[in-house]
Amino acid sequence: MTKYIFTTGGVISSLGKGISSASIGKIMESRGLKVSLVKLDPYINVDPGTMNPYQHGEVYVTEDGAETDLDLGHYERFTKATMTKFNNVTTGQVYNSVISKERRGDYLGKTIQVIPHITGEIKDRIKKASQVSGADIVIVEIGGTVGDIESLPFVEAARQFRLDEGYNNVLYVHLTLIPYVRSADEIKTKPTQHSVGKLREIGIQPDILICRTEKQLSDDIKEKISLFCNVKKDAVIEARDVESIYEIPLIFKEQGLDRLILNHFNLKHGTTDLKDWRKKVIERTINPRHKVTIAVVGKYIGLQDAYKSIYESLIHAGIQNDTKVIVKKIDSEEIEKSGARQLLSDVSGILVPGGFGYRGIEGKIEAIKYARENNIPFLGICLGMQCAVIEFARNKCAMKDANSTEFKKSAKNPVISLLEEQKGVKNMGGTMRLGAYPCRIKKGTIAAKLYKKSIVSERHRHRYEFNNIYRKSLARYGMIFAGIYPKRDLVEMVELSTHPYFVAVQFHPEFKSKPDKAHPLFGGLIKAALRRG
Numbered sequence: 001m002t003k004y005i006f007t008t009g010g011v012i013s014s015l016g017k018g019i020s021s022a023s024i025g026k027i028m029e030s031r032g033l034k035v036s037l038v039k040l041d042p043y044i045n046v047d048p049g050t051m052n053p054y055q056h057g058e059v060y061v062t063e064d065g066a067e068t069d070l071d072l073g074h075y076e077r078f079t080k081a082t083m084t085k086f087n088n089v090t091t092g093q094v095y096n097s098v099i100s101k102e103r104r105g106d107y108l109g110k111t112i113q114v115i116p117h118i119t120g121e122i123k124d125r126i127k128k129a130s131q132v133s134g135a136d137i138v139i140v141e142i143g144g145t146v147g148d149i150e151s152l153p154f155v156e157a158a159r160q161f162r163l164d165e166g167y168n169n170v171l172y173v174h175l176t177l178i179p180y181v182r183s184a185d186e187i188k189t190k191p192t193q194h195s196v197g198k199l200r201e202i203g204i205q206p207d208i209l210i211c212r213t214e215k216q217l218s219d220d221i222k223e224k225i226s227l228f229c230n231v232k233k234d235a236v237i238e239a240r241d242v243e244s245i246y247e248i249p250l251i252f253k254e255q256g257l258d259r260l261i262l263n264h265f266n267l268k269h270g271t272t273d274l275k276d277w278r279k280k281v282i283e284r285t286i287n288p289r290h291k292v293t294i295a296v297v298g299k300y301i302g303l304q305d306a307y308k309s310i311y312e313s314l315i316h317a318g319i320q321n322d323t324k325v326i327v328k329k330i331d332s333e334e335i336e337k338s339g340a341r342q343l344l345s346d347v348s349g350i351l352v353p354g355g356f357g358y359r360g361i362e363g364k365i366e367a368i369k370y371a372r373e374n375n376i377p378f379l380g381i382c383l384g385m386q387c388a389v390i391e392f393a394r395n396k397c398a399m400k401d402a403n404s405t406e407f408k409k410s411a412k413n414p415v416i417s418l419l420e421e422q423k424g425v426k427n428m429g430g431t432m433r434l435g436a437y438p439c440r441i442k443k444g445t446i447a448a449k450l451y452k453k454s455i456v457s458e459r460h461r462h463r464y465e466f467n468n469i470y471r472k473s474l475a476r477y478g479m480i481f482a483g484i485y486p487k488r489d490l491v492e493m494v495e496l497s498t499h500p501y502f503v504a505v506q507f508h509p510e511f512k513s514k515p516d517k518a519h520p521l522f523g524g525l526i527k528a529a530l531r532r533g
């Protein structure tokens, strides 16, 4: 029988519920159990695909092409679970399907209500994700903070779950903040008491509390939390600020969180081993031998979450190369103002990530020109590849007005353009080229050396493509078409023959990088950057 863990958050947002849920997944995997994770998002959008990154952060894309919350990225990075469209449930999806059913007449004669219809749909979706995954333990993270109006139906569904599935098959974990008040030189438990009180009002008594804190929790404090929150003392888990998020599973394990969970579920204790993780990931993160600076030139630089998977992939590539990667975040519009040399002369590598719309494009193109002309290792991703093609056509192939039709419909040289089938698209949600597609790699290229495979599969999220009319003329000037999607003959990767590391890809390698297995193209970027020094 599948076991369910619900994680909720209290006091404030951004406590790291996603990372805590992923870390719980990791420690349960270390006990030999198969895990899966589900994120419940209280917003009314059907998915985050149509939201601005400043609203939502990165949109994470799954193998099957769902546009999802970035927490699914944490889940895949920390565990072996494969995320699908079933692993992210939003209020929008839930209402969408309940209303369609009502129109179809599925509930004839009834009044459709939040309880039981909306909560029922939420529970069905959690069960569906659980079934599809075949996991022993499904960790369900409820987005938002307890007390929010929007997340109430999700919390209510979580409450009903224990009733339906039985006490020992459902566990509630609540993540909370224990703030340190400097003027009193004290840490305070009151916000946590209130937050647990709020949960109890809805009918959920948490079994485990994970307490985010900058100071150590003394025995006295743990006792106090235990007493006031009605949680056993050994179930008050301290989550102190750490240098690397990848340490969290170890910290949970040291405090016996895996044992607590197994006991609650009456599960047999399997083997327990995170030694490899400690050696391969943590030690190298904390004591790296080398250091390198990589510029990320984008337009959503102000928000850490907007390029989450890119930043994590750079960390993974650093781990692989025993290197601390210092990221210099550069707003591409700043390059338009002060020039590329001014901002990029001190970096050893340049990465241009994906994006949408014209703002900041010319700065990205300038940054790429600088990388190309100065032999600086460069990785372009999605829009980054499209900009690399535009730059090359404009500055190497004398097509001064080369552009993408996304930015200039009437461009004389539309080196990036829409495929026929995209031209008729009217609905913006979920209609891009999404999810995993195979890519054939050309022999003798940098990509071939790094992947050590001739066919790879990578995830996509874009509407525009390289315009094949320009393949021959760009090749004549030294652009190599290193990766092709064979079925449609679409360009997936370009390289430059005269450059030490100029790799640009239409897909998103950052969605497949793991802390203990860096993505080859990120690994290659850091290696090349180290060589450059």
Ligand code: GLN
Pocket (backbone or CB within 6 Å): 353, 354, 355, 356, 357, 381, 382, 383, 384, 386, 406, 461, 462, 463, 464, 465
């Ligand atoms: N805006 C571009 C397109 O739609 C690139 C998308 C991206 O970088 N994810 O094709």
